[in-house]
Amino acid sequence: MKRSETVVQRIRDVFPDAVSDAVPDTVNDASAFHGDISVTIRKNRLSGVVRLLATDPDLGFDYLSDLTGVDYPGKEPRFEVVCHVTSTKDGTVIRLKIPVTSSDPTLQTITPEYPSANWYEREVYDMFGITFPGHPDMRRILMPEGWRGHPLRKDYPLGGEAVAFTSNKDFIEEQSLPFILEGKRNGYLELTPDGFTLSNLERLGLSGAEGRIILNMGPQHPSTHGLLRLLIELNGERISRIIPEIGYLHTGIEKSGEHLTYPQALTLTDRADYLANLFNNLAYCLAVERLLDLEIPLRAQYIRVLLCELNRLASHLLAIGVMAHELGATSVLLYCFREREIIMDLFEMLSGVRMMTSYITIGGLRDELPEAFIGKVGDVLKIFPDKINEYEKLLTKNPIWLKRTKGIGYLSAGEALGLGASGPLLRGSGVKRDLRKQTPYSSYDHFDFDVPVGENGDVFDRYIIRVEEMRQSLRIIRQVIDKLPEGPVKADNRKVVLPPRDELDKGMEALIHHFLIASRGFPVPKGEAYRTVESPRGELGYYIVSDGSERPYRFRIRGPSFANLMTVPAMARDCYIADVVAIIGSIDPVLGDVDR
């Protein structure tokens, strides 16, 4: 019996009436992805099932990967809350789907079992209007307080402004006003000014009484890695409470994605975690390719690995450089940027842009690598090992650095898992979980590499893990170059993959397929898929629901930074205010990834 089937059987045994529908998901069949399975759970049985999954040692689903919603207006139950719970021991993912009616849009919170459900449930409330009785802090998370409506509901209109070109400039100026008026009429643009007044702060449990100070750090602050806001209650210089506030960089990527065709939505994924754009491309493509049942040529898989590891190098360089800079070691930042530039140049050579490459596409790669590319990657392999040693020389034994990082921001393994941490943050706390090893994708199992793990769960461990991961990335890159097979870089499916350019001026069939894929997109079979990759920040997952049309019905991004930020209060407890900067730096959050 497969692991997934055992799980469902166990749930059935304990709660005979809980499972209303367990479909061995044909899309997620066991061989392709470690047997994740969809189980529809009755609403009133959720807590019990989740407790069983989380606490039963045989099951061991100790990690909540994702919790989100899907809206099906016109259907009843209208909403579906979808949880992906994972066993970090073997990587099994189980998808729990809980139907929620529009007449009673509530669901018992699962924060007691999975503390990381805290922010996810707030997000579902914010985006879908489903409330979670028992939740410790049920309020909006991405949209501002006082916002009307729930944006990811399907009947909520896609907002945004028309872009002015010379051809429609005058038109837009005339048009923009009615749009705004309409928005106001429907209440979508009406905001009640409800900032953090003193009473609000008290509601959040922050108190300025008895010699305590409430400090507002961010969202405009050089060491919050973007638009992150921290509400800090200080007792002297020590932190007594800290509350991260997010949403300042919310751009509605998920909403937009549901209005674009599959190839168009790819370009949005670059813009979520903009420092790990290729990982976003990859996770999205893996999910869509699963729905399409596309076979990706080996060469394309290898090049995907190569590009992702280059991207990891660039991202970690920035993480280390910026963290060092924030703790006062400015020269490290300059050195890191110098080397990162080499990789940026490589991406530019590949695609013409440095960051938003969208180079990994559904069905393979946008194009074959430029001829000189592999040679240039060889330069990286030559240059980088020494450079990494150089950074270590500057930091690893530097007493000031040690003073600022050793023993700071402690996070236990249990807390890390419970709060949904992943990536270097989780491994720093001693949990050896790397999705490249645990649930290999894109042929990662063809390459040898080690997964560095920390012992102390502090800022220093996270730093040293990133340094070591860069070495491992170089190791993988070298193997990719050595083993890179010949062959196509695009799947052999003309209904999805754009035909080669030279066929367009010869064959009518190629021309028509190109025209329609580019203008209308391609229909993706009904179904759902959740695919994860190990991004520089951790578990990056895309949950795509297709209704059979050319546009994703649900375009969900599980960004690792979102969950990772939930660990801040645990890490910063009783720290000095100055250590907050080190802690944030060691998480390496990308706010585009948090807020999407």
Added chain:
Amino acid sequence: MVTLRIDDRETTVADGTMIIEAARGIGIEIPHFCYHPKLSVSGSCKMCLVEVEGLAKLVTACTTAVSRNIVVRTRSEKVKEAQRATLSMLLINHPLDCPVCDKGGECPLQDYTYRYGPGKSEFSDEKWHFKKPVDLSPLIVLDRERCILCTRCVRFQEEVAVHPEIEVTERGRGSFIEVARPEGFTSNFSGNTIELCPVGALTSRPFRFKARPWELKRSPSLCPHCGCGCNIWLDVREDKIMRVLARENPPVDGGWLCDRGRFGYRFVSHASRLKTPLIRKGEGFIPCTWEEAISRVIGGFKKGREVYGSESIRGLASPKLTNEELYLFRKFFQEVAGTNSSGYTLNGDLMIESLRPADCSGLRRFSFQDIDEADSIFLIDGDPSKDLPILDLRIKKAVKKGARLFIAGSAEIELSDFASASPIPVGTELNSVPEKGGKGGFDRRFSGEIRDSKRSVILLGRKTDPSEVESLCSFLKELHDNGGGEGWISLGVLMPAANTQGAQDMLSGDTILNSQGIKYGVPGKSDVPDSRVKCLFIARQEIPDITNLRNHLDFLAVYDIFLSDTARVADVVLPAAAFSEIDGTYTNSERRVQRLFKTTQTPGEAKPLWEVMTLLAKATGTGWDFHSSRDVMREISEKISLYRYISYEEIGMKGSYADGTTSGPRYYR
């Protein structure tokens, strides 16, 4: 009835149904190019091949009738292979035009190739070439390389329009579509061939290269050009109408459009549309605000009333305006200006007012579908081909089915070719051969023919002499009452303008003004110019001898979309909204009320007439409370008993008869 299985689904259909139709009935799509439900079967494209169990070869679903208990497969490997092969063959000579082809994005050839065709071409030789593009007419461009010779266009012209002006010439591989007549492709239904063409071979000259289908926003509307009220789609990009397509409403238009309706849209976005109110300054005009213009108009009216009395104030509205506009127009002149003399223009079609329902009670009120059921059709002094073109198609279809057509008229018309008997001689007015009490030639010639029919339709055209109408009605009533069953004779008037019927309904009871100067009187009895008129408000109407009229007037205000010759001599010119810029309703010739939707913005400060009338009323201190045309319709349904069941909800997308249910027959009372 025959029961058969298609793709493992059972269906029961009438004998003689083709497989393609049986499949469509249960929602199974069989790809096709040459087949069209409203045209004869051709069976030439071979796209609809299906497998019938027991038959060695695949059969074309459009030419094979169902038979008992056959098992049809539309998605078997054999069928898929045939579909791939058919598409490959069609694409061999298809030019690489998608990037520059108007059809791209809404092209059945593209869609089928994506869904059923191969991804790669196996053909590498030179493609077949023709000179291209070829202008078939000033409106239609033919690209022979793109043509797949499905002959839908040829069949449409031959069977539906009955203008067989295009044909397939040459043979085999070298055959192509050609204009068959020396006078060219002049059919006034030619535009339908563009919509029928399953590839980009026939394209519209005005729309050519203007927009991609996915950039267009499609909104429902009505054709504003005649009394048919054909339903249309407006495809709009950046607030500009890019093209007009048929929106099928079978009882009204049967899914076709005439060329006037299809191509007559560019005036809406013309650069010379009036954008601001204008007031006279010396020989010319200067732009002004609405406040200034409104106070000018009110001033003009006030002065006229003081000097000459309220009978000197007149309003003259065009039947191009919507019911809502016309209603408030009349309300203003009646309630605010205190004159009973607002009216609408008929361009001399005075007979329309002279048909009194009481004279013909018991007769069926004409609805378009009556033509389909009639076995005799009588056309009196009217030319549907010119005035209500879409009725022309209906009449031709009825004649084809066996109905007899009789024509009485003063001019040779297109439908004369379809008449069953020689028409009353050309040049003979209906009443010019008077016989017993002046019933004219009509009853002398045709009373026997009417008596012989089971269902008869009598249509009065615009040239009918108004003085004849009364006697004609009583003649028909006599025939009807002595014949079989209620409503076996259906009587209708061919209303020439989009809302002539609506104008009659909204303004009935008022004095009729016509456009030949400002003459008035009981229709048909008085042609005396009314010298009392001193202040005139003309809405959306051109007056032919306006300079002459202007000399008698003290004050003239004109509301129009262009600075017409009439507007040029006005004291105040108000910018008007065109049909796509207003919410409202039109009532067509069969008294079906249908909706117009605001789709594009009015240019500059132009306003719909109902808004202008509300402004004028407000300026005189009368408190009108109309904020939308919906408000006006609410009052119409309260005040005009004929429209008491009409509301925007009731009208919906298909329209609703003002004087009865949408389905059942209606009678004159």
